[in-house]
Amino acid sequence: xxxxxxxxxxxxxxxxxxxxxxxxxxxxxxxxxxxxxxxxxxxxxxxxxxxxxxxxxxxxxxxxxxxxxxxxxxxxxxxxxxxxxxxxxxxxxxxxxxxxxxxxxxxxxxxxxx
Amino acid sequence: xxxxxxxxxxxxxxxxxxxxxxxxxxxxxxxxxxxxxxxxxxxxxxxxxxxxxxxxxxxxxxxxxxxxxxxxxxxxxxxxxxxxxxxxxxxxxxxxxxxxxxxxxxxxxxxxxxx
Numbered sequence: 001x002x003x004x005x006x007x008x009x010x011x012x013x014x015x016x017x018x019x020x021x022x023x024x025x026x027x028x029x030x031x032x033x034x035x036x037x038x039x040x041x042x043x044x045x046x047x048x049x050x051x052x053x054x055x056x057x058x059x060x061x062x063x064x065x066x067x068x069x070x071x072x073x074x075x076x077x078x079x080x081x082x083x084x085x086x087x088x089x090x091x092x093x094x095x096x097x098x099x100x101x102x103x104x105x106x107x108x109x110x111x112x113x114x
Numbered sequence: 115x116x117x118x119x120x121x122x123x124x125x126x127x128x129x130x131x132x133x134x135x136x137x138x139x140x141x142x143x144x145x146x147x148x149x150x151x152x153x154x155x156x157x158x159x160x161x162x163x164x165x166x167x168x169x170x171x172x173x174x175x176x177x178x179x180x181x182x183x184x185x186x187x188x189x190x191x192x193x194x195x196x197x198x199x200x201x202x203x204x205x206x207x208x209x210x211x212x213x214x215x216x217x218x219x220x221x222x223x224x225x226x227x228x229x
């Protein structure tokens with residue numbers, strides 16, 4: 001069964017304190033891995049797509065990496081505005097061509113204190 | 115920046131009633147989706163829609179659910195006879211293409227409360 005597990009469930013950082021969020025996945029063939037940010041009361045906001053092991057993507061203070069079993073979202077020198085829930089999702093090759101059937105993890109709730 | 119809009123933001127209904135959740139996807143997008151998130155749980159896929167027909171659906175999307183694109187701008191999710199367990203946040207999403215290089219853009223959701 002395809003599955004996505006994120007850790008930790010919650011993470012509190014001081015402003016400027018770098019850290020990493022983990023996304024472990026089990027899928028019968030990975031079509032793509034996606035990172036989203038979700039603010040309270042809002043929908044998920046797209047951050048990155050990763051397709052193959054070794055791939056890396058960067059955006060401002062965020063960097064996503066991918067191995068054959070997990071992905072990391074590295075946050076460098078975070079600011080309070082980075083506080084949000086970060087969601088990881090995968091699309092399995094066992095589904096059809098549409099990317100719509102994303103399997104989400106429960107997310108990591110990040111709090112960054114000034 | 116264009117965005118997906120959903121109405122209403124909060125819907126309260128009684129068990130057994132029909133509800134229609136409405137979405138206006140981004141105007142040039144071709145693929146449309148509904149997801150739901152029960153409080154404290156994962157975001158779950160319900161259905162994808164392309165070229166006026168369902169392209170994929172999950173086990174959750176049973177005969178109680180239906181989707182429609184009644185005109186060139188709206189995309190709706192209908193729940194025929196609501197149950198208590200249908201209480202959740204429902205997210206509409208759209209994408210330009212079908213692949214990962216065309217990411218899903220989500221709306222801010224409709225919180226459905228079934229009493």
